[in-house]
Amino acid sequence: MIGFLRGTLAAKQPPSLLIDVNGVGYEVDAPMSTFYQLPETGGEVTLFTHLAVREDAHVLFGFATESERVLFRSLIRVNGVGARLALAILSGLSTDEFQRCVSQGDALSLQRLPGIGKKTAERLIVELRDRLPQSTSAAALPVGAAADPAREAFDALTALGYKPQEAQRLLKRVADRADSVEELIRLALQSAGAQ
Template sequence: MIGRLRGILVTKQPPSLLIDVGGVGYEVDAPMSTIYELPATGKEVTLLTHHAVKEDSVALYGFMHEHERALFRNLLKVSGIGAKIALAVLSGVSTDQFSRLVLAGDVVALTKIPGIGKKTAERIVVELRDRVDANGVAMPANGSMPSGAPLDAAGEATVALLQLGYKPVEVSRLVQKTAADGDDAEAIIRKALRAALGN
């Protein structure tokens, strides 16, 4: 499997890229979130990749950041979602925004993403709600955070409250209600717990 490419960016015609790696040209599809960060053609680029092999095709998808690739892979696990829609999701919203929508169960907002209808949005919420953290990446089985996935204070508080057993919708409501500018994760958690207990 191909997990990473480093080479010269030859062409970029969204969503398609051509990367020359030691004289071999790799065709890669990438979301706009990655394409916006690419250097000029002729420059070196390093992309994390997802190598998809099907009976009738082989494809490579490229991402600038691990949390983008993780969300792409999570989306592919949702019934009815293929690579094209997964790329559209990453092109339409940030991984942080997407995760907040999923945790909040905001089906209406999800349907505003190209290619996402109401039924697909509902499946995304049901199938991903317990598998994403505030950056869209898969939650490890032990509940600990994966390395290399920095969160803001609200994101850290969200993960901590989920680990305490609160439901995702309740966590999203509590964090939105209590978080204020300048709060660190500990302050948000304290206020959210007080709110949950009615204090």
Template sequence: MIGFLRGTLASKHAPSLVIDVGGVGYELDAPMSTFFKLPAVGETVMLHTHLQVREDAHTLFGFFSESERALFRSLIRVSGVGAKLALAILSGISVDEFQRCVQAADTSVLVRLPGIGKKTAERLIIEMRDRLPDLGVAPAVPGGIGVPGEASAVQEAVGALVALGFKPQEAGAMVRKLPSEGRTAEDLIRQALQGAAK
């Protein structure tokens, strides 16, 4: 099992990134909560990892904090929640807020996340209630540098939202209603997700 990777951030195109560790490029998928905290390409980064092994693929996931990874691991054990949906949940809600929703049995926030209907939200609350004590909460760390160019930032933001489970038309509408001048893709994705959660 690969517990963490520390190396040079070689590329980042949400939701995927590549870390160069001693000349080997490890490709990872990560939630937007992690993307917002990544340094600039070429700088050193350390991410906690989870390796998913299936018959057709070995997929590595990266997380900025251990609490994010712990929540991801708990989520994928819930019936009907796969890795893609778990990443979408982590991209749209913080570990703190998710804990609050589960403790208060509040489905209203969860159903605003892509791919989460009322039944799935209720199942998450029931199945996650006993697992919450295992999740630590890490403080937020500022950071994140985007890709220059308004057009490429919009395209990257739309692509990331589609990868997180939004329909292409829905993702396009979410991003295009935001002012894009001088904004990075990470800015646009963050604002689009915040708007979807309201």
């Protein structure tokens, strides 16, 4: 899996980017929210990535922040939402705006996005209401920035399939007994197994 790319921005034409990483040109599709944060062509860029492997192609998607990538991955798990629609959602709403729409059941705001009708908006709300973390501010850190150990442990637990509320509950139970991300995760998993 390719976790992130750091290189020179060789070309950009929405939704596609070409990033030169030590002489290898990576074609990357990105939402407009990422495009707004890009430097001029020739500048250095770092993007979180998601590699989609299909029968006919390997497609690399790039994101300016981890929160965008987390939301993209949540979106493509929803029945009827593919990568292109997920990019359109990220292009039309910030991660915080999308979370607000889901938590408040605001289907009308979601329907204003291209490609989203009433049924898709309702499906997004129902399927993602319990899966999205309550805040994306810690996940909005760029690649290489120091992150909060509790947030990193939370992200790891949700990646393992725990619902956000369950992950938060497990971490609260062991927060005062751990000094590192790894220890937090280990103790939280032990706590879950002891139930």
